[in-house]
Amino acid sequence: MLDCSAVIADVWVFLDHECDPASRARLQQHLDDCGPCLTQFGIEEQVKSLLGRKCGGEQAPTGLRSRLSERIRATVCEQVDGAAPGEEIQVDGGRVQI
Incomplete structure (x- = not known):
């Protein structure tokens, strides 16, 4: 129950x-x-x-989405000891490509 x-x-x-x-x-x-x-x-x-x-149905403009994605990747790279975009890193026991 x-x-x-x-x-x-x-x-x-x-x-x-x-x-x-x-x-x-x-x-x-x-x-x-x-x-x-x-x-x-x-x-x-x-x-x-x-x-x-x-x-519903509203989406961010393509340019904004691209800029946000790039900034997120750059931030992650900075936090992961200088990892390069496209590099695969270990995160919480799994592998993630940034």
């Missing part, structure tokens, strides 16, 4: 379809059985829908 606070905390994950099928089924079952959570879920769903209508 899920706690209501856990369900409300995971509402956005549920709405974005970012949880695994078993978690989704548990959340859905709780929402089906719990009126207060279902009400809160409905409010969150409406907020998400409103945000999607008002803010």
Whole structure:
């Protein structure tokens, strides 16, 4: 049995379809059985829908995206003992190309 606070905390994950099928089924079952959570879920769903209508589809201009990507790479390189762009580095146990 899920706690209501856990369900409300995971509402956005549920709405974005970012949880695994078993978690989704548990959340859905709780929402089906719990009126207060279902009400809160409905409010969150409406907020998400409103945000999607008002803010969806907007993308940063290509030039801005390029400049941000370059700056992020440069910052990472500076922080990783002078790594060069395109070099592969170790980060938190994994390998990342910058």
